Amino acid sequence: MAPAAWVCLLLPLASAIVIAIAGTSISRRTAAYVSTLTTMGAFVAAVVAFLALLGQSPEQRSHVTTSWTWLSAGGYHFGLTLLVDQLSIVMMLIVAGVGSLIVAYSVGYMDGENEERRYFAYISLFVFSMLLLVEGGNLLLLLAGWGMVGLSSYLLIGFHQDRPSAVAAAKKAFVMNAFGDATMALALFLLIQHTGRLDYAGVFASSPTGGAVANLIALGLLGGALAKSAQLPLHTWLPDAMEGPTPVSALIHAATMVTAGVYLIVRCHPLFEKAWAVQDLAAGLGAATLLMAGLIALVQTDIKRVIAYSTMSQIGYMFVGAGLGAYPNAMFHLMTHAFFKALLFLAAGLAIHAVAGEQDIRKLAGIGKLMPQTKIVFLIGSLALVGIFPFAGFFSKDSILAAALDHGWYGDVIFAAGLAGAFLTGLYAFRLFFIVFTGEPSAFAREHHHAQHGKEGPLSMRWTVGALALLSCVGGLLQFAPIWHPLSTWLNPVDQSLIEPSSWQEWLTSAGAIAVGLAGIGVAWAIYGAKRMQAPHALRLFEHKFYWDELYDLVWYRTSDAVARGFYALVERPLIAGSLSAVTGAVGLGSRELSLAQNGLVRSYALALASGLAILAVVFLAVR
Amino acid sequence: MANFIVWVVWVVAAFACLASALAVVSFSNPFYSALSLIGNLASLAVLFLLLAGEFVAAGQVLVYGGAVMVMFLFVIAYLGDRTDESPWSGGPSWQVVGAVLAGGAILAEVCVVVGLKAGGFLSKPAHIGRSFGSPESIGRLFLTDHLVAFEVTSIVLLVAAVGGVVLGSHARQIEGDART
Amino acid sequence: MHGPDIQWYVILAALLFTTGALGVMLRRNPLIILLSVEIMLNSANLLLIAFARLHGREDGQIFAISVMAVAASEVVVGLGLIVAMGRRHVELDVDKLRTLRG
Numbered sequence: 002m003a004p005a006a007w008v009c010l011l012l013p014l015a016s017a018i019v020i021a022i023a024g025t026s027i028s029r030r031t032a033a034y035v036s037t038l039t040t041m042g043a044f045v046a047a048v049v050a051f052l053a054l055l056g057q058s059p060e061q062r063s064h065v066t067t068s069w070t071w072l073s074a075g076g077y078h079f080g081l082t083l084l085v086d087q088l089s090i091v092m093m094l095i096v097a098g099v100g101s102l103i104v105a106y107s108v109g110y111m112d113g114e115n116e117e118r119r120y121f122a123y124i125s126l127f128v129f130s131m132l133l134l135v136e137g138g139n140l141l142l143l144l145a146g147w148g149m150v151g152l153s154s155y156l157l158i159g160f161h162q163d164r165p166s167a168v169a170a171a172k173k174a175f176v177m178n179a180f181g182d183a184t185m186a187l188a189l190f191l192l193i194q195h196t197g198r199l200d201y202a203g204v205f206a207s208s209p210t211g212g213a214v215a216n217l218i219a220l221g222l223l224g225g226a227l228a229k230s231a232q233l234p235l236h237t238w239l240p241d242a243m244e245g246p247t248p249v250s251a252l253i254h255a256a257t258m259v260t261a262g263v264y265l266i267v268r269c270h271p272l273f274e275k276a277w278a279v280q281d282l283a284a285g286l287g288a289a290t291l292l293m294a295g296l297i298a299l300v301q302t303d304i305k306r307v308i309a310y311s312t313m314s315q316i317g318y319m320f321v322g323a324g325l326g327a328y329p330n331a332m333f334h335l336m337t338h339a340f341f342k343a344l345l346f347l348a349a350g351l352a353i354h355a356v357a358g359e360q361d362i363r364k365l366a367g368i369g370k371l372m373p374q375t376k377i378v379f380l381i382g383s384l385a386l387v388g389i390f391p392f393a394g395f396f397s398k399d400s401i402l403a404a405a406l407d408h409g410w411y412g413d414v415i416f417a418a419g420l421a422g423a424f425l426t427g428l429y430a431f432r433l434f435f436i437v438f439t440g441e442p443s444a445f446a447r448e449h450h451h452a453q454h455g456k457e458g459p460l461s462m463r464w465t466v467g468a469l470a471l472l473s474c475v476g477g478l479l480q481f482a483p484i485w486h487p488l489s490t491w492l493n494p495v496d497q498s499l500i501e502p503s504s505w506q507e508w509l510t511s512a513g514a515i516a517v518g519l520a521g522i523g524v525a526w527a528i529y530g531a532k533r534m535q536a537p538h539a540l541r542l543f544e545h546k547f548y549w550d551e552l553y554d555l556v557w558y559r560t561s562d563a564v565a566r567g568f569y570a571l572v573e574r575p576l577i578a579g580s581l582s583a584v585t586g587a588v589g590l591g592s593r594e595l596s597l598a599q600n601g602l603v604r605s606y607a608l609a610l611a612s613g614l615a616i617l618a619v620v621f622l623a624v625r
Numbered sequence: 626m627a628n629f630i631v632w633v634v635w636v637v638a639a640f641a642c643l644a645s646a647l648a649v650v651s652f653s654n655p656f657y658s659a660l661s662l663i664g665n666l667a668s669l670a671v672l673f674l675l676l677a678g679e680f681v682a683a684g685q686v687l688v689y690g691g692a693v694m695v696m697f698l699f700v701i702a703y704l705g706d707r708t709d710e711s712p713w714s715g716g717p718s719w720q721v722v723g724a725v726l727a728g729g730a731i732l733a734e735v736c737v738v739v740g741l742k743a744g745g746f747l748s749k750p751a752h753i754g755r756s757f758g759s760p761e762s763i764g765r766l767f768l769t770d771h772l773v774a775f776e777v778t779s780i781v782l783l784v785a786a787v788g789g790v791v792l793g794s795h796a797r798q799i800e801g802d803a804r805t
Numbered sequence: 806m807h808g809p810d811i812q813w814y815v816i817l818a819a820l821l822f823t824t825g826a827l828g829v830m831l832r833r834n835p836l837i838i839l840l841s842v843e844i845m846l847n848s849a850n851l852l853l854i855a856f857a858r859l860h861g862r863e864d865g866q867i868f869a870i871s872v873m874a875v876a877a878s879e880v881v882v883g884l885g886l887i888v889a890m891g892r893r894h895v896e897l898d899v900d901k902l903r904t905l906r907g
Contacts, residue, residue: 635808646824647824649837650844655834675808689847689876696884697880700884700888725827727826729823740812743812747815748812751862766863778874782877
C-alpha cells in the first residue's frame, strides 16, 4: 500500500531526472517511451494501492506514511509524509490514468518537434508534482506540489520558447499562480500560528472556528484555488496558456492541474466549513465564472481557446459543488471532466496536427469530412460536455445542479446560473462542432490536410483518443445519484456531503439540464449547422473577454508603471544616479592619488614593511 | 673569574659584530662590504658559542662565512668594479627620514619590551646539560622531531639550485640573442 | 650561565636588525641590499639561539639552521638575478628598476 504510493510518486520523478541527465545520449523516441512507461507504471501503482484500499474496511482506509522529517524549524517538524485515503486515491487514479493516456498521445503528437526530450522531461516533472500535490500528507507538501505544478505548467506553456506569445503566456500564468501561492502560504502561516502544525488531521481538529482568523485562512486557501483553477477573478491566464502544445493543454490545463483548486477545497473542507461565508463565496465565484466563460466561449475563434473557456466554465460547476458542500459531486464532475475535456483537447489536437498547427476554426472549417473518426470522438466529447444522457457529463453536472436546489435562495440563484450555463455550454460546444466538423471542408483544410500518418494520425494518438472516448461514454455510469452512488459512499469517510438532494430534485434537474442543453444544441444547429451563418454580430464585451485583461492592465500595470516612472524621475535620477557619479568620481580621484604610492621603488616598499612592523608592535604593546 | 672572562669575550664580540654590520651597510664598495660581513658572521659565531650553540656556530662559519660568502665575492669579482654606479643613497628625501624613523621606532620598541614587559623572565635561563647544542643532539632532533623540516629544507635548496641555473642560462640566452 | 643575560642578546639582535633594515631601505646597490638582508637574517638567528638557550630546548637551533638554508637559497636566487642584470648591462641601482610603478 505505502510502497505502491511511493512508487507511484517517484517513478515520474525518476523519469524526469533520467531524461534530463541522459540528454542527447538517448534518442527522442527513447525519452518519449521512458516518460510514457513511467507514467503508466505510476498508474499501475495507483491501481495496486486502490485495490489494497478496497480490501480494507472504510474506517481504516486512511494511511499516513512518513519517510523522514523533511523540514524542521524551531518546534515545528514537517515530515515527507504521504497520505493515501479515499480522496487522494481517486485523484491519483485520475492524474496517473489520464496522464498516461495523454503522455502516450504526446509520443505521436510531439514527433518531429525539435526538443522532444525537454518536453518529456517537463511532463514527467509535472506528473510527479501533481502526484505530490494530491498525495502530500500535510499542507506544506501540498504547497510544495502546488508550486511545482505551477513551475512545470510555466515550463510547458513556454515550451515553444522561440515564440514570444508563448513566453508571455507562460509568464502570465506563472505570475497569477504565484499570487495564489502567496495567499495560500499566508493561510498556512496563520494555521501554523494558531495550531502549530500542518498535517491535515491535526489542522482540521484544532483550527479556530468562525471569526476573522478562520475566514482569513479559508480566504487564503481560496485564493490559491482560484488562481490554480482559473476562476474569477484570477482566470485570465488560462486562455493564454493554450500557447503550450495541445497535450499539455489537455493534461495540465484541462484534466488535472486546473482542477487542483477543487481538490484543495474538497480536501480542506473542514477549514472551509468553519468559514461558511468563504465557502459560499467560492460557490458564487464558480457560478459567475461558469456564466462568464460560457459567454466568452461563444465568440472565440481559436479552437483551443474555446475549449479552454469551456474548461473554466466546467471548473466553475465544480466550484459550485465544492462551495455548496456537495464534495462527492464535485469530485465526480472533476473525474468525468478529466475524461471528456482531455478527449476534446486531444481530438482537437488530431485536427490541429493534421493541418500543421492551424488553430483558427474558420480555417479548420469542415475538416470533419476529411477526418470522420475524429468527428465522432469530438461529437462524443461535446455531448459529454453538454451533459446529454448517457454521456459522462450528464451524471456529474446534473448532480451538482441538484445539490444547488437544496441550499436555500442562494442555491436557487446558483441553480439558475448553472442552468443558463448549461444552455451556453450546448451553444458554444456545438457552435464549435458544427463549424469545424460539419459542412464542406474549407480550402485551407483541404490544402493542408495530409494523410501521411494513416488517415487521422499516428496509432499512439488514435488509441489514446479512443480510450478517452470510451471513458467519456461510460465513465458517468459510475454514479447516478438517484439510483446508485458508489463514489459518494467511497468518499463518505473523508468528505461527507453536506447536501442530500431529494429524488424529485435530481429528476427535475436532470430533465431541465438536458432540456436546456438540447435547446443550446438546437440554437447552435440553427445558426451554424443548418445555415452555416457567420458568427452573428458578436458583442464587443464578449470579444474582449469582459475587459478583464484591460482592467488588470489598468489597475496593476499602468499604476505600477506610473509609480516606477515617478520614482525614476524623482529618486533614481537625481539621488541614486547623482550619488553614484559622485562616488565613482571620489573613488577615481582617491585611486589616482593612491597610485602615486606605488612608485616602483623597492626600497620604499621595504620602508612600508618596516613602518607597518613598527606600528603593529605599538598596537600589540598597547593592547596587551 | 669565568664570568668576567665571558663578559669580556661577549663585549668584544658584540662590538665587532655591530661595527662590522655598520661597515657592511656603509661601505660604498660591495667588495669591502662583503669582507665586513665575513667579520660579522665570525663574531656572531662567537656569540653562538657563548649560547651553547656549538653546531650552529660551526655551521655558521663553514657554510655561511665559507661557502656563501665565497659565492658573494665571486659574483662581485665577476661584475667588476662598479662603485661609480652605486651611489651611497639618494632617492626621495622622505625615504631617508622615514627609514631612520622606522628603524629607530623598532629599536625603541624592542628596548621598551625588554626593559618593561619582560619582567625579569629573560634573566632566568634554564639549566642545560653538557650535550646541549652538540652535533649529536642536533642531528638526533633533525632525524626525529623535525624530520619534515629537514626534508623540506632539502627541497628548498634544490629549488634554489634549479632557480640559479635557470637564471644563469636565461642570461646566457639573452647574450646569445644579443650577439645574433 | 656565565656572561650577560639574554636581554643583552635581544638588544644586540635588535641593533643588528635595525642596521640591516636601514641598509635595505637606504642603499641602492642590490649587492649591498642583499648583504644587509643577510645581517637581518643573522640577527633573527641570534635571537633564535638566545631563546633556545633561555628555554633549554634545542628546537630554536634547528630553526636557526633551517633559516641558514633558506638564506643560502635566497642568496643563490638573489645573486643569480644580479648576475643576470650584470650580463644585460643593467645599471646596478634598484631605483632604476621601476617598471612596477603604478
